[in-house]
Amino acid sequence: MSRQDRHNEIEINFFPSGEMTYLFHDRKIIVPKRHLIAFWGLIPHQIVGYKECSPYYVCTIPFSLFLSWNLPSGFVDMILKGNVMTDENDEFAAHDEFMFEHWVNDILQPNLREVATMEIRARLTRMANRVAEEGSNVALKDYETNIVEQIAIYIVRNYQNPFKVADVGKSVGLHPDYANAVFRKTFGCTIYEYLLSERIAHAQRLLLTTSLGVTEVAFNCGFNSVSSFNAAFLKITGCTPRDFRKRNK
Incomplete structure (x- = not known):
C-alpha cells in the first residue's frame, strides 16, 4: 500500500503462505503465515513489506453487523481499542x-451469502472465546522501524497535542523540509495531511463509540477550534461530524 488505509469495517486477514509486515497505527508488526487476524479497519493500517509475493484473503464486515453479533464483550472491547x-x-x-x-x-451468490455470513460469525466467535479463555490476545511482535515509519509513529503518538513539522523532524534528527520530502515520497502525503487524517480517524472512532459532544471530540483530537475540526472532517469524509454519527448509529 502506498499509503495507510482506513475504513469503518472489521477486517479479517488470512495469509496461506509468506509473511506480511503491517504498520498498525504506531506499531510495526509481522503477521506470520497461516494466522487469522482481525482488527477494526478504522485503525490506520498499511502493508509495508512482505515475504513471498503470495495471494492472501481479506474479508470486511460492516461495523453495525459486527456489533449485532454480540460476540464476547472483552473481544469486542479489544477490537475497538485498536488491538x-x-x-x-x-x-x-x-x-x-x-x-x-x-x-x-x-x-x-444471494442464496449463499447468509450462509457465508453465519460461518464468518461462527469463526470469529470461536476466536473470541479462545481469547477470553486465555485471558489475553496472542501478542504480535514489534519490529524495528525505518526513519519514515518513525515519523508516522511520532505523529500517531502525538496527534492529540499541538506540534509542528519541525518537532517531527527533530524527533528523527532531520531538517523539517527534508523530513517532509522523504515522508511524502513514501506515504504520498505531507506530514500535515497525515496528521489531519490521524485526528479525523480518531474523531470517527469517538463519534461511533462514545457519547462525547462534537466540541469535546474536536479538542480531544488535537484541534484548537470546532470550526477547524468541522472543516477538516468535511474535507476528509465528505460530511459533518454530526451527519457521520447519525449515519452510523
Whole structure:
C-alpha cells in the first residue's frame, strides 16, 4: 500500500503462505503465515513489506453487523481499542484456508451469502472465546522501524497535542523540509495531511463509540477550534461530524 488505509469495517486477514509486515497505527508488526487476524479497519493500517509475493484473503464486515453479533464483550472491547487480534491455533489453519476459498464465491451468490455470513460469525466467535479463555490476545511482535515509519509513529503518538513539522523532524534528527520530502515520497502525503487524517480517524472512532459532544471530540483530537475540526472532517469524509454519527448509529 502506498499509503495507510482506513475504513469503518472489521477486517479479517488470512495469509496461506509468506509473511506480511503491517504498520498498525504506531506499531510495526509481522503477521506470520497461516494466522487469522482481525482488527477494526478504522485503525490506520498499511502493508509495508512482505515475504513471498503470495495471494492472501481479506474479508470486511460492516461495523453495525459486527456489533449485532454480540460476540464476547472483552473481544469486542479489544477490537475497538485498536488491538490486532490473532489466532495462532494450527488446528484451524487448514479450515480457514478452505473456508476463505468458499466465502469468496459464496458472498457473491444471494442464496449463499447468509450462509457465508453465519460461518464468518461462527469463526470469529470461536476466536473470541479462545481469547477470553486465555485471558489475553496472542501478542504480535514489534519490529524495528525505518526513519519514515518513525515519523508516522511520532505523529500517531502525538496527534492529540499541538506540534509542528519541525518537532517531527527533530524527533528523527532531520531538517523539517527534508523530513517532509522523504515522508511524502513514501506515504504520498505531507506530514500535515497525515496528521489531519490521524485526528479525523480518531474523531470517527469517538463519534461511533462514545457519547462525547462534537466540541469535546474536536479538542480531544488535537484541534484548537470546532470550526477547524468541522472543516477538516468535511474535507476528509465528505460530511459533518454530526451527519457521520447519525449515519452510523
